[in-house]
Amino acid sequence: MLNTEARQQLQKVLPLDMVATKSWLEAQGLNLHFLDNAVRNQTLIPLAAGVYSRQEARLSWKGIVASLQRMSDAPIHVGGLTALELEGLGHYLSKGSKPRVQLYSDAALPKWLDRIKIPAQIEWHGTRRLWPETLMQDDKYLRQDTWQASLPPLRYSCPEKAILELLAAMPKTISFEHADQLMQGLHNLSPRKLDALLKACCSIKAKRLFLWLAGRHQHAWLKHLKPDCYELGTGKRLIAKGGRLEPTWQITVPKEM
Template sequence: MAVLDSIMQEGLLVDRAWFSRQGVESTAVDYYLRSGKIEALVHGLYRKPGPPLKWQQVVYSLIVLGHDVHVGHLTALSYHGYEHSLKLGVAQSIRLYSAQSLPSWVEKVEIGPGFIKMKRNPFPNGSVGLVDVLFGTWDWPIPYSSAERAFIELASTLETREDILQAKLMFEGAANLRPMLLQSLLEACGNIQTKRLFLWLARTIGHPWYKHIDISRIYLGTGKRQIVSGGTLDTQFLITVPKEVQDGQRLTISDQPRGFIGYSPRIIPGRFIPNSDPNSSLALRHKNTHLAIPVDLLESEPGTDGYSQCTYKAFTMDM
């Protein structure tokens, strides 16, 4: 048991090949199994008996077993403090990036909320923008995308109007991104559409760091790219984007839980808003001012296309 304790930490998942590399023979592994000193989670995968697994233990075990993997996309954004923009009450699967196929046991291990291996990696080479986050008693280093890299990873997966509107809400809270790191990441990014969409979102929202990005050093390819059908063409980045968020020229509205706080523009009275639950508030944005109005302060009349014409009740604004 002394040998096992010296090489295998609590919570680590290993296979027989790992034991072999540590000088532990197969017969010794069988003995550890029979004696209950290790247990099999699935065929060929072992751990010391202990409390329920956490997903971070699975990720670190993958790294120990030789897989080049990091935590990114929405999972990394949540870690960096942007979880308030995600769907409340919905468990988000852990987003992983890896140049290799993950072993089949990743899907078989019973652990919530599950894993998603991202198919589209805008950074096929290099580790720029990755940071190690220490986890657990042993301070295991787990690579995460920085917020800057994670936002670019997010941009690489936006395909619908709804995706873009949700991403825009998250971008609105990203006032403290580092322009030097963003510059390096955008120059290293291998996906033209991703870079154009990220830069369009950054310009549309207008955070101060955008002014420090040297677009002339970023290869943006040629020709037009359609991101959403029925959208409007942005003449700078040559992508079709939702009409209602093009440079903040049109009103955009999103339903958020009551008490939502974010960054939104000004509301122009008399525009259309989606029908909403009376226990919600409306985050209204136009230009650079935020306003969140509880629905019960609004009056509305049914309109077409599931929308309502709204007026203000017990509420006045001087814009």
């Protein structure tokens, strides 16, 4: 039999539809003997060695990522195209049977994430060359998805941050054409947030691509930005192989664009 007080503590720290590691559960005050008993009587279901969910949990990528965010000492957020999709700005959903989920952190991918079955394709992006540590810890550039009432929300980038994250990975994970379509729909970005993020962003490529695409669509917020205040580096940047040189921002782009 499981101790009633410990069982109630387990239900509190590990809500249904979330996951937790053994080490994290121990850190919440649940002893190893109790956890072993909970596994034996199937109160806890092992997803992999040292990773558990509660019996009858309905696992989703949002629940797994929200769990990861809750357990991690380092900031982790959903960003890039996934964040734009959460805002209804994705233009079209990711193709394939599993959604692609972009996660951003300056920490390494937790090993347990590779050991469990996730109903999504997780794409891990390091942020040390993209965002300074202070910005990664700043919640004003994050939004929350209440994926289930009463459970910890999923944290994801605001659109202004997400588009820069997406452009930093071009053209490896997204095409010029798709990025152009996404930018076309970004009518309502905050110029104040954009200004702060362009000043903070460490990726020269992302900033130059952003300013080039913004110029193509001439959104109302563009006139409030101050390119002279953003560190844009020097020299030409080869981004599209076999493309043409865009003279203003000194980047190679596809000839047809």
